[in-house]
Amino acid sequence: MKALVTRLDSFGDVLLAGPAIRAVAARADTVTLLCGPRGAPAARLLPGVDDVLVWDAPWVGFTPPPVGRGEVELLIDTIDADSALVLTSFHQSPLPTALLLRLAGVDFIAADSEDYPGSLLDVRHHRAPHAHEVEAALDLAEAAGFPPADDGRPRVLPPPDTAGLTGPEPYVVLHPGASVPARAWSPDRCAGAARDLAAAGHRVVVTGGAGERDLTSYVVGSHALDLGGRTGAVELAGVLAGAGAVVTGNTGPAHLAAAVGTPVVSLFAPVVPAERWRPYGVPYVLLGDQDAPCAGSRARECPVPGHPCLDTVTAHDVVNAVEKLMGEAA
Numbered sequence: 001m002k003a004l005v006t007r008l009d010s011f012g013d014v015l016l017a018g019p020a021i022r023a024v025a026a027r028a029d030t031v032t033l034l035c036g037p038r039g040a041p042a043a044r045l046l047p048g049v050d051d052v053l054v055w056d057a058p059w060v061g062f063t064p065p066p067v068g069r070g071e072v073e074l075l076i077d078t079i080d081a082d083s084a085l086v087l088t089s090f091h092q093s094p095l096p097t098a099l100l101l102r103l104a105g106v107d108f109i110a111a112d113s114e115d116y117p118g119s120l121l122d123v124r125h126h127r128a129p130h131a132h133e134v135e136a137a138l139d140l141a142e143a144a145g146f147p148p149a150d151d152g153r154p155r156v157l158p159p160p161d162t163a164g165l166t167g168p169e170p171y172v173v174l175h176p177g178a179s180v181p182a183r184a185w186s187p188d189r190c191a192g193a194a195r196d197l198a199a200a201g202h203r204v205v206v207t208g209g210a211g212e213r214d215l216t217s218y219v220v221g222s223h224a225l226d227l228g229g230r231t232g233a234v235e236l237a238g239v240l241a242g243a244g245a246v247v248t249g250n251t252g253p254a255h256l257a258a259a260v261g262t263p264v265v266s267l268f269a270p271v272v273p274a275e276r277w278r279p280y281g282v283p284y285v286l287l288g289d290q291d292a293p294c295a296g297s298r299a300r301e302c303p304v305p306g307h308p309c310l311d312t313v314t315a316h317d318v319v320n321a322v323e324k325l326m327g328e329a330a
Contacts, residue, residue: 004081011252020137110144153281162238
């Protein structure tokens with residue numbers, strides 16, 4: 001059986017699909033993962049994936065491309081699968097993807113769908129109301145005939161040794177950026193956390209993408225090591241794997257840290273529910289006011305003056321959370 005799994009949105013979303021993908025891989029001869037450009041680096045880290053097909057879907061993402069008939073026809077001609085699992089978040093519809101898969105000749109398609117799917121789905125599954133994204137994907141896979149193959153935790157291929165970047169262990173990673181501003185702790189708060197973690201005796205490593213060098217430089221000050229812009233997905237996995245704890249918002253590196261088994265201090269803005277998106281499968285401490293006025297809004301920009309859901313969190317709170325997690329792991 002040639003299986004296809006689709007997860008078309010971001011880096012962290014693809015990582016959370018990993019356990020379901022391994023369930024499919026245990027029963028299929030080959031597994032192709034169809035993902036978007038932002039998820040592709042994560043897709044290449046996942047066990048059980050034989051091939052990665054990248055397509056920028058016009059119904060996904062912050063800046064979706066226009067609909068193009070040529071691009072759609074090329075995708076339909078490229079897909080070669082007998083069975084497909086369409087993975088989506090709780091607020092997304094799988095039906096546009098299912099339509100293209102049906103046109104591509106996929107015989108069996110399963111997805112979570114509240115909307116009537118007509119002949120687009122062979123398995124129309126209803127996800128549990130409060131299920132974490134990992135659990136929801138595993139539930140769908142099992143309903144489609146792919147029961148769990150292991151403990152169901154996120155994981156990635158063994159990461160490289162990155163001691164040449166980080167220096168020796170132990171250290172704490174602070175990742176100040178986030179995929180959208182509403183989920184980010186303020187730069188001043190991050191800089192204060194770097195300072196206070198260093199004062200408490202922790203060696204601090206600050207990570208960030210190529211477009212976040214100014215942010216990481218500001219946060220580092222004279223208290224930490226700046227790896228802003230110096231790690232791709234593979235190297236970042238290694239850096240996070242070597243850390244005693246990772247401090248980050250609800251963004252891709254939180255899920256990558258969980259996938260390499262590192263405890264997470266999660267600065268979690270409640271614009272999406274923590275029960276669905278918290279770090280999964282590792283010890284974690286959730287910081288942030290989960291009852292703030294922005295709760296459930298899915299806002300990208302903070303809709304409340306002063307960003308109270310996260311900026312009420314102090315550097316002292318973060319130091320205490322780090323030491324709690326590292327103490328438990330000792």
